Amino acid sequence: MNTNIIEINSLNKWYGEFHALKNINLKVKEGEIIVICGPSGSGKSTLIRCINFLEKFQEGSIIVDGITLNDDVNNIRHIRTEVSMVFQHFNLFPHLSIIDNLTLAPIWVHGKSKQESKNKVLRLLDRVGIKDQAKKYPNQLSSGQQQRVAIARALCTSPKVILFDEPTSALDPEMISEVLDVMIGLAKEGVTMLCVTHEMGFAKKVANRVIFMDKGQIIEENKPKDFFNNPESRRLQLFLDQILSR
């Protein structure tokens, strides 16, 4: 628990003239669970999407597992084999069955055999509780099941880091907890997680640190207990009031 798996140094990003990320510094240790929250448009998605280079950035550096990100194709691919992502809208591939969705990366990116990947994938599906749906197609599952499949898909390449971008905010309310339970399980197993979410219960339960972003900056960062009980900045206090009064 002492090497930095992710190091972000003075990261700046612009969309055209718009300064979306302002001088972000963040170090994440192996096995850490980080929750990122903040108002809409504050740059949370942009930040975690820079880590697997879904977004380009103009200044600063990101180091993942000792490798500095640059825009070389092989470098990007290498990073992406170690960092997987769970999206707000699942982004499962609708033309492939669940099992094919999951074996895609092991087979095509990691060069595993079909049988080997299939076995592993079935174990993972079992773990997220949908083994019996393996032959179905994504549209045949409920939103909660789809997101659990997406989490299994993110796991099937044994990544060092998983990025979550609001994994529960597109779910029907009664399905949020089934997905959160899977995520809590993961957190306890020591997978490094960066998680953009407004599920404060999740943050309190498993996060090592909670980060508050606003207007493209990291405003406050703390252990969950202090973060929620003694917010220092005025903006975080307002934000928490809003979130908790919902």
Added chain:
Amino acid sequence: MAVFKQQTPKKAPNPETKIVSWLRENLFPNATNSALTLLALYVIYLIVPVVANWMLFDATFAPVSNEQCGIKGACWSYIFEKLDLFIYGFYPPEIYWRPQWVLILALSFVWIAKLLKQHKYKTKITITLIIIYPIISFFLLYGGPGLEIVETYKWGGLMLTIIVATVGVIASFPIGVLLALGRQSKMPIIRFLSIIYIEFIRGVPLITILFMASVILPLFFKEGMDMDKLLRALIGITMFQSAYIAEVIRGGLQAIPRGQYEAADAMGLNFIQKIVLIILPQALKISIPNIVGSFIALFKDTTLLLIIGLFDILSMVHLTTSDEKWLGRSTEGYVFVMVVMWIILYSISHYSKVLELRYSTEHKN
């Protein structure tokens, strides 16, 4: 609080029969529509008996001469006598079995591919069939070691129509996919060239491209090096069709949500894997109806081959109308082409609807 008495079921108030109510709802819902219905019925009454009498009841089907056919009805004897020409052109009659086998193989390969639905080597076998079929077909049609050579100028009729349309669509397909991807590319030169090509081709009629292919293409070849006329036409048609296929596929590509690209990127697939495994299968599925539509358009356009001296089905009919034995029977010929074309194209369009329906329900419950 109130308690309600249980109601006993009553008979529905409208005991009209199904047919009557259907008629009322669909044909005579109000005064204007009733008038239109009556007008339409009157037009049908005017046209159908005349056409039916000419085509069927007053027509001659027996193998007789032009004079023995009356002048009241159609003389299908002419069609029957020339049928081989209409189907095969000037292909030597004693080896009609060769094009026939091309058709039989096509049908049986499709059937095999269907049977393999769950087979382990399904993809491999299908790809093998797709690769060897054109080779076998060309060998059968043209000839080669062991088979008498039939020069392409002898190919004609419906056979030629089908060959040109099918080759045109299949050959233009990969080019169309590349052009569609090119048009979406982030690299400006590739995008620019794709746009220029697509917009240029779409801006000119097929006939000018066919002329270009038959007149201008040879200029690029050295003196004496003659290029097959059919091949030239195929190149022209492929160039033409690929621009349209490109636009159709581009439409499909645009319908794919950005999240699909991002998910593919995020799992580390490279560009080609992303396109081939994730994006194209979805985009093509969406594009099926439009691809078929563009195939149908091309099928009809092959009648233009007449102008550069290739004998498709329409040209063959056109040619035989000047046969002295059958003077004055061109109507029968053109009606025949119309009916054949309609049957083929309607079947294709119907099949594409079936496909579309199957794919649109496949992923739902």
